Amino acid sequence: xxxxxxxxxxxxxxxxxxxxxxxxxxxxxxxxxxxxxxxxxxxxxxxxxxxxxxxxxxxxxxxxxxxxxxxxxxxxxxxxxxxxxxxxxxxxxxxxxxxxxxxxxxxxxxxxxxxxxxxxxxxxxxxxxxxxxxxxxxxxxxxxxxxxxxxxxxxxxxxxxxxxxxxxxxxxxxxxxxxxxxxxxxxxxxxxxxxxxxxxxxxxxxxxxxxxxxxxxxxxxxxxxxxxxxxxxxxxxxxxxxxxxxxxxxxxxxxxxxxxxxxxxxxxxxxxxxxxxxxxxxxxxxxxxxxxxxxxxxxxxxxxxxxxxxxxxxxxxxxxxxxxxxxxxxxxxxxxxxxxxxxxxxxxxxxxxxxxxxxxxxxxxxxxxxxxxxxxxxxxxxxxxxxxxxxxxxxxxxxxxxxxxxxxxxxxxxxxxxxxxxxxxxxxxxxxxxxxxxxxxxxxxxxxxxxxxxxxxxxxxxxxxxxxxxxxxxxxxxxxxxxxxxxxxxxxxxxxxxxxxxxxxxxxxxxxxxxxxxxxxxxx
Numbered sequence: 307x308x309x310x311x312x313x314x315x316x317x318x319x320x321x322x323x324x325x326x327x328x329x330x331x332x333x334x335x336x337x338x339x340x341x342x343x344x345x346x347x348x349x350x351x352x353x354x355x356x357x358x359x360x361x362x363x364x365x366x367x368x369x370x371x372x373x374x375x376x377x378x379x380x381x382x383x384x385x386x387x388x389x390x391x392x393x394x395x396x397x398x399x400x401x402x403x404x405x406x407x408x409x410x411x412x413x414x415x416x417x418x419x420x421x422x423x424x425x426x427x428x429x430x431x432x433x434x435x436x437x438x439x440x441x442x443x444x445x446x447x448x449x450x451x452x453x454x455x456x457x458x459x460x461x462x463x464x465x466x467x468x469x470x471x472x473x474x475x476x477x478x479x480x481x482x483x484x485x486x487x488x489x490x491x492x493x494x495x496x497x498x499x500x501x502x503x504x505x506x507x508x509x510x511x512x513x514x515x516x517x518x519x520x521x522x523x524x525x526x527x528x529x530x531x532x533x534x535x536x537x538x539x540x541x542x543x544x545x546x547x548x549x550x551x552x553x554x555x556x557x558x559x560x561x562x563x564x565x566x567x568x569x570x571x572x573x574x575x576x577x578x579x580x581x582x583x584x585x586x587x588x589x590x591x592x593x594x595x596x597x598x599x600x601x602x603x604x605x606x607x608x609x610x611x612x613x614x615x616x617x618x619x620x621x622x623x624x625x626x627x628x629x630x631x632x633x634x635x636x637x638x639x640x641x642x643x644x645x646x647x648x649x650x651x652x653x654x655x656x657x658x659x660x661x662x663x664x665x666x667x668x669x670x671x672x673x674x675x676x677x678x679x680x681x682x683x684x685x686x687x688x689x690x691x692x693x694x695x696x697x698x699x700x701x702x703x704x705x706x707x708x709x710x711x712x713x714x715x716x717x718x719x720x721x722x723x724x725x726x727x728x729x730x731x732x733x734x735x736x737x738x739x740x741x742x743x744x745x746x747x748x749x750x751x752x753x754x755x756x757x758x759x760x761x762x763x764x765x766x767x768x769x770x771x772x773x774x775x776x777x778x779x780x781x782x783x784x785x786x787x788x789x790x791x792x793x794x795x796x797x798x799x800x801x802x803x804x805x806x807x808x809x810x811x812x813x814x815x816x817x818x819x820x821x822x823x824x825x826x827x828x829x830x
Contacts, residue, residue: 382406382460384468391471394498395523396432396448402468403441408460410436420461426470427454427550446470450500451550473498475506475542477556484530485563486588486613486633488516494526494542494556504544510560511538534590535634536561563588565596565631565638574647577681577699579606579620579724582646584629586638589613594633600646601627622725623648650677652723654730662737662762668695673705673721675730684724689734690717711766711788712736714809739763739771739806739813749775751820753797759804761816764788769808775818776802 385404392398402424410420424431424444431444442458452471457464475498482492494508503520508528515528526542540556571583589596593610598618605618608631616631626647628640655675662669673687680702687694687707694707705721715735721728741761749755757773757780764771768785773793780793783806791806799822803815 381463381465392446394450394472394500396446398446401443423459425457448501451545452552475554480558486534486590488530488532490530492528507543509541532591534594536636564636567638567643570644575649577679577683596633598631652677652728654728654732668708678702686722688720713765713769715811737763739808741804741816748821749795755795757793759791772807774805
């Protein structure tokens with residue numbers, strides 16, 4: 307009655323003293339997702355009243371609280387469709403096969419006309435034709451996108467358990483030119499672009515045209531957004547970020563105008579490798595992390611400044627090299643680029659050394675030649691493979707170096723001006739090992755006398771020196787310092803020379819005598 311309501315837990319409540327018959331109406335909730343089988347379910351009904359006896363009337367068993375209910379589905383059901391796609395222009399007949407389409411044959415006596423409606427997505431079919439209780443035909447309307455629900459209504463009952471997809475856009479041609487600043491207008495030709503503007507996007511690589519304008523079912527207009535790169539894929543997206551999203555990729559690719567290098571702030575190296583400013587066009591309206599090169603070698607660093615300028619820290623190199631840049635996968639043409647000239651290969655002509663001085667460990671040498679740069683530049687010197695303690699540019703023809711302690715003669719001198727090694731054969735000889743005194747003053751002819759030798763040139767480190775007394779080498783030589791050695795003599799006689807060899811260099815002899823008779827030379 308008017309006061310009867312359902313509480314959230316499912317109770318039906320009415321006023322005290324109301325004696326009218328009550329009817330409980332159960333309406334199943336359904337979602338039009340068609341299921342062909344009938345469904346059976348039970349309802350348990352219980353009634354409680356504190357004052358009166360309640361009778362439940364249900365056929366022959368009025369006291370049985372369980373009621374069985376069978377629900378039959380009268381909605382039409384689509385089992386399959388004759389085809390699941392069509393061009394965006396529509397006009398294609400599609401047959402829906404299923405159940406529950408009812409009989410619309412009006413030649414049957416007493417049969418009444420039924421109402422039918424079919425839509426693809428939100429758009430009704432251009433025409434609908436009943437064929438049989440299990441078949442109905444629809445002429446598909448124009449549309450775009452994928453997975454559109456097909457809705458079928460028969461006499462007010464409806465279901466939507468099938469989908470239909472329009473053919474994806476196909477791009478056959480692209481006519482578009484643009485610099486990296488964008489703004490280039492172009493046209494795309496193809497098919498399945500739709501009969502109305504559905505907000506399609508054309509992408510050049512990952513960047514959408516700004517804007518994309520629909521022209522016709524076979525034509526789109528695109529205004530290129532700012533960007534860089536070459537050989538970029540061209541794609542079209544319809545209904546982005548929806549369940550109907552659909553895309554196609556063009557067989558041709560798009561390239562922004564390639565970078566052009568027109569000038570550099572410096573054309574040649576004069577000393578230290580410089581930072582040069584490179585000017586041109588199509589470097590990008592933002593920093594796309596370009597890579598500049600001098601010749602085939604990448605700059606030590608490339609700093610984008612604008613669409614027309616960047617800076618390059620020139621890498622080591624030789625000769626006369628083109629300056630180029632690549633942005634994304636678009637590269638300038640080095641064949642028409644300005645060039646940067648490195649210093650001519652350095653040449654070593656001579657070496658002059660400061661005279662050796664006792665007590666002076668580190669010695670200075672001057673290397674002379676040519677092509678060392680007209681301004682201060684980075685140089686390095688190595689003697690016999692050992693790097694000098696310091697190297698410094700003096701002029702375009704001179705370099706000074708403080709050599710590392712060493713030993714030996716005719717050691718190769720290597721000079722490098724940045725990455726260029728100097729040509730020319732030059733060598734350096736360390737101070738020869740020389741004995742000035744030997745103690746004791748005389749040695750036993752039987753040998754095994756330990757001599758303490760003083761002098762210079764024995765080496766600032768142990769180079770395994772060898773000491774000879776006469777023609778015979780000492781049994782052992784122990785290095786102590788650059789000015790001291792110890793030697794255990796072999797057997798010998800007479801007056802002989804003591805010599806020390808360090809590395810591959812043997813010093814001058816110093817007279818020394820064994821004990822015993824000596825050969826005298828008489829002069830008349």
